[in-house]
Amino acid sequence: MPAFTNLPTDLLRTFIAVVELGGHSKAGALLGRSQPAVSLQIQRLEELVRAPLLSQEGRSIQPTQAGEALLSYAREMVRINDEAVAYFHRATIAGVLRIGLPTDYAVSFLQDTLTAFLSSHPEVELEIYCDLSRELHRLLRAEELDVIIATMPQPRMPYLSRAWVEQPIWAASESFRPVENMPVPLGAHLEGCDYRARMIGALEQQGRRWRIVYTSPGISGLQNAVASGLCVTALTQATLLPGMRQLTEAEGFPVLDPLRIGLFYKHPRLTASGLQLVSDLVASIESVGAGIRVLPN
The missing domain is CATH 3.40.190.10 (Periplasmic binding protein-like II)
Structure with missing residues (x-):
């Protein structure tokens, strides 16, 4: 049997928290660990993937190229882990979720998903906010929104979970x-x-x-x-x-440049209801028709 390297979800969760919260101290405060413990977990993860994952740029910590690549996998692995745990522990799907949708992009199939989610989870209150994508990104960074669908000015952006292309x-x-x-x-x-x-x-x-x-x-x-x-x-x-x-x-109407769209959220800040909604949205995105091409993370 070949020897496989397993990436523990606790290490991946710490890595996500450091990147998304902007530092070891903030990640430790959220996860209930000391800063040295967080640093040791990152070091252990780097040993497992055999690559440096974080770099210090001034006062900020940024993922390296290898860190960017791992981040996409890590977010998905931790999301699936938390979805499974919530299922078997019967986590309460309740509370308020603040969703951002862009005015400049048609999200009819996503609105169907939101409607079905509310029908299945009547104890959840959805607050839907529509604005230009650049404003939605700002509100997510400021933690005034929990989950957003927004256009992407760059191929790689913070808090990205899924990306796809649509042709206007x-x-x-x-x-x-x-x-x-x-x-x-x-x-x-x-x-x-x-x-x-x-x-x-x-x-x-x-x-x-x-x-x-x-x-x-x-x-x-x-x-x-x-x-x-x-x-x-x-x-x-x-x-x-x-x-x-x-x-x-x-x-006389030339072909328009395609749009890159993304599903974004801060995993460390998301509740059980938020994780369930993200899973529903991911399933919806992956089942869409010919107008959309789902991109690999």
Whole structure:
């Protein structure tokens, strides 16, 4: 039989806490261990993986390249461990969960998951907050949100659990016909929206004129404006409503850059109810259809 190296979940949990909380002392306070004990656990984990995992950058501690790679595995291994323990210990799924969803990304399949979660766990109170992705990331860092779905400006980001790619499309009413030499009437979310930036960038790269004729912080207002023929916008296949159609390159609408989306949370701060919701969201993400390509962590 080959000899296998086992990575103990207590070491992985300590490693996650050090990275996500920003230091050995904070991790120790959360886990009930002294700073020297935390340092010894990190040292033991480094011996097992045969690579340095943390580096000191000024006053902050950052994961090394090997640490970044291990972090993705560690988060998943600890999450599955805690999910199993909660199942057999019958942990109470209750409390308040604060969820952040972006205004610039269609999350219809995730909303179905949230609805099903509430139905299965009526003692949990969900507070859902919608905003631009950059604001959701800020609120998660400030611990004002527990779990967020948000676009990713970088391939690797703190607190990432799952990542996937979705392809935005140009959407217009079925009756819409582009008028040559006239600016494209755009509907968009507020400044800072990833979809807005992609639309403007694609049109300007073609040297095509545009103007914003409708701005809305929410997806439903934008959908209604498009369906009524007021404007065109970028949506996802999941939010292309009856009465809309997809605009093509032949009509002068270039392919938009894909969006990288992530599921983020701070594992050391998450309750049993939060871990269960994350597991449900992960299962939902992994079962989505053709519009989304799940990325390896």
